[in-house]
Amino acid sequence: MTILFAPSEGKRPGGDLPPLDEGAFCFPELYEKRIEAIDRYNTFVQMADLQNLQKLFGIKEEKLIERYRTDMFAAPTMKAVERYDGVAYDHLSYAELPQQAQQYIDEHLIIFSNLFGPVCAKDRLPDYKLKQAERIGDFIPEKFYNHHFGRKLTEYLEENGPIVDLRAGFYEKFYKIPMPHVTMKFLKNGKAVSHWAKAYRGIVLKEMAKHAIMDEERLMAMDIEGLSIKEIRQMHNKKEIIYEITI
Numbered sequence: 001m002t003i004l005f006a007p008s009e010g011k012r013p014g015g016d017l018p019p020l021d022e023g024a025f026c027f028p029e030l031y032e033k034r035i036e037a038i039d040r041y042n043t044f045v046q047m048a049d050l051q052n053l054q055k056l057f058g059i060k061e062e063k064l065i066e067r068y069r070t071d072m073f074a075a076p077t078m079k080a081v082e083r084y085d086g087v088a089y090d091h092l093s094y095a096e097l098p099q100q101a102q103q104y105i106d107e108h109l110i111i112f113s114n115l116f117g118p119v120c121a122k123d124r125l126p127d128y129k130l131k132q133a134e135r136i137g138d139f140i141p142e143k144f145y146n147h148h149f150g151r152k153l154t155e156y157l158e159e160n161g162p163i164v165d166l167r168a169g170f171y172e173k174f175y176k177i178p179m180p181h182v183t184m185k186f187l188k189n190g191k192a193v194s195h196w197a198k199a200y201r202g203i204v205l206k207e208m209a210k211h212a213i214m215d216e217e218r219l220m221a222m223d224i225e226g227l228s229i230k231e232i233r234q235m236h237n238k239k240e241i242i243y244e245i246t247i
Contacts, residue, residue: 001160001162001164001208001214001215002109002110002156002157002163003108003164003166003205003208004112004163004164004165004171004177005110005112005201006088006112006166006171007086007111007112007113008084008086008087009058009086009131009132010084010085010086011083011084011085011128012078013067013127014076014127015075015076015078015083015124015126015127016078017076017077017078017124018077019074019076019077020038020072020073020077020124020126024077024125025116025119025123025124026110026119026120029152030152033144033148033149034116036144037116037136037139038073038116040137040139041128041130041136042072042073044056044136044137045069045070046069046071050065056129056130056131056134057129057131058129058131058132058134059129067127067129070126072126072128075126075127077126078124079121079122079123079124080111080113080120080121080122080123080125081094081105081106081109081122082094083125083127084111087195087198087199088199088201088202089202090199090202091199091200091202091203091206092105092202092203092206093202093206097206098210101210101212102209104209105205106120106121106122107122108121108160109121109205112167112174112175113125114130114131114132114133114134114142115128115130115141117141117144117145117149118153118174133170141174142171143173146173146174149174150175153175154178154179157177158179161179161180161181162181162182163177163179163180163181163182164181164183164184164208164219165177165181165182165183166184166201166204168197177237177238178237179237181237181238181239182216182219182238182239182240183238183239183240184204184240184241184243185197185240185241185242185243186227186243186245187230187242187244187245188244188245190244193245196245200224200226200227200243203224204222204224207222207224208222226246226247227243227244227245228243228246229241229242229243230242
């Protein structure tokens with residue numbers, strides 16, 4: 001089982017793990033490619049003026065901008081799954097999960113970082129900020145990672161299926177899954193609502209971890225409070241489970 005997940009705009013500051021090195025990431029054979037992307041970001045952040053940093057980070061406050069004007073290679077790190085603190089991660093509540101559920105997430109979750117590309121939940125990340133879909137000068141991260149990581153991801157997913165894709169649609173630009181997989185859509189009163197979708201992606205991941213889901217049959221049989229399966233659509237290699245939010 002492999003679950004694909006989106007990052008969040010919000011990050012937890014600080015960290016008590018060592019700075020980046022070759023052991024920080026999964027797919028170690030592609031470490032140098034990650035460094036290429038991080039170097040571009042690092043140089044841009046150190047050299048850019050306030051206006052360009054506001055655009056890059058998607059924030060206006062100068063004091064907050066200074067938080068992110070740091071050297072990526074000297075900053076402390078923490079687990080990727082603990083670095084993010086947006087809606088989905090709040091509802092996942094990783095720190096409150098039993099150890100076995102945390103281990104499940106560490107071993108089965110891949111997060112698509114806007115800067116670092118596809119990272120495993122237990123990979124080590126420094127604090128950073130990069131607005132979704134923002135270029136770093138003329139560098140386009142999603143194109144870079146799609147080109148350099150696509151083949152390796154396909155090999156990994158072929159060996160570690162089944163696949164559940166809980167990413168937002170934007171992250172197909174980093175990697176479009178070529179083999180059979182499951183996705184989910186969440187409706188409230190028959191309409192897609194962004195906040196609820198993020199929340200329930202986190203809730204679904206939490207329930208998968210708590211029950212150590214490893215196959216599609218058990219995934220489909222999960223009883224999640226506040227969700228009811230409305231429809232299941234098969235589209236080429238994608239099975240989409242459409243949930244109605246009932247609370």
